[in-house]
Amino acid sequence: MAKIFPEISDxxxxxxxxxxxxxxxxxxxxxxxxVNCSPKGLDTLRILDSETLAYLxxxxxxxxxxxxxxxxxxxxxxWCAFWGPPRIARVHGKGEVIYPDSPKWxxxxxxxxxxxxARAIIVLRGERISDSCGYGVPEFELKEQRETLVKWAxxxxxxxxxxxxxxxxxxxxxxxxxxxxxxx
Numbered sequence: 001m002a003k004i005f006p007e008i009s010d011x012x013x014x015x016x017x018x019x020x021x022x023x024x025x026x027x028x029x030x031x032x033x034x035v036n037c038s039p040k041g042l043d044t045l046r047i048l049d050s051e052t053l054a055y056l057x058x059x060x061x062x063x064x065x066x067x068x069x070x071x072x073x074x075x076x077x078x079w080c081a082f083w084g085p086p087r088i089a090r091v092h093g094k095g096e097v098i099y100p101d102s103p104k105w106x107x108x109x110x111x112x113x114x115x116x117x118a119r120a121i122i123v124l125r126g127e128r129i130s131d132s133c134g135y136g137v138p139e140f141e142l143k144e145q146r147e148t149l150v151k152w153a154x155x156x157x158x159x160x161x162x163x164x165x166x167x168x169x170x171x172x173x174x175x176x177x178x179x180x181x182x183x184x
Contacts (some may be wrong), residue, residue: 002132004160007050008091012131016047016089019079020142024055026075026095027067033174036064041145046111051126053077053091056148059117059161063169063178066120069095071176083141088133093127116159117153119169119179139158155165 005012022045025037032037055077057065069075075095081087098104108121108132120140153161169179 001129005129006130008047008126009050010052010088012129013047015081015087016079017045020083020145021079022055023078023080024065024075025078026065027097028068028174028176029072029173030174033176034064034172036062036068036172038065042112042115042150043145044115048111048123051093051129052123053126054111054121054123056112056115056118057097057120057122058115059119059153059165059169060149061168062173063165064172065095065096065122066169067172067174067176067178069097069122070178075122075124080137082137084138086137087131088134089129089131090136091124091126093125093130096123096125097121098123115153116150117156119161119165122147 008016019145021039023039025035027033028037036065039057042058044053044058048054065075073094073096075090076090078088078090098108099119105121108123112121156164165179171178
């Protein structure tokens with residue numbers, strides 16, 4: 001059943017890199033705040049070393065992950081096997097938000113192809129790496145990655161994305177600072 005690993009092994013790394021999507025979950029410190037879980041796809045995930053992962057965060061309808069990480073750094077990433085042997089893997093740890101104007105941007109952005117609408121890179125330093133059976137996860141067949149978000153960002157252009165983030169992503173649904181607040 002469930003196993004805890006000291007690091008992301010080459011075997012686990014290969015399995016994670018085969019998965020077409022992953023989930024990111026965060027929560028505010030307030031017990032009254034909303035827990036957030038976001039699905040991620042496209043070619044946005046990189047495993048940087050045996051304990052560090054990063055993903056290119058694209059502009060979307062909210063900025064909960066950014067707000068929660070800026071407040072308390074707690075996050076978990078999760079992958080599910082939707083085909084092949086059942087499996088779920090999780091990496092719990094501390095997250096960091098890196099914005100395009102950060103001195104760290106160049107160091108991390110070199111791992112990614114440029115994608116319109118990229119607003120940050122989220123780096124996770126794993127503290128607990130585990131997997132479990134995944135027996136209850138249904139099997140699916142991947143049709144294709146959706147390009148809708150990328151096309152939307154292309155149509156908006158950099159100025160439109162900046163305006164959208166100012167209008168929609170400056171704080172979380174709980175009122176925590178997000179885009180443009182508490183930057184690292």
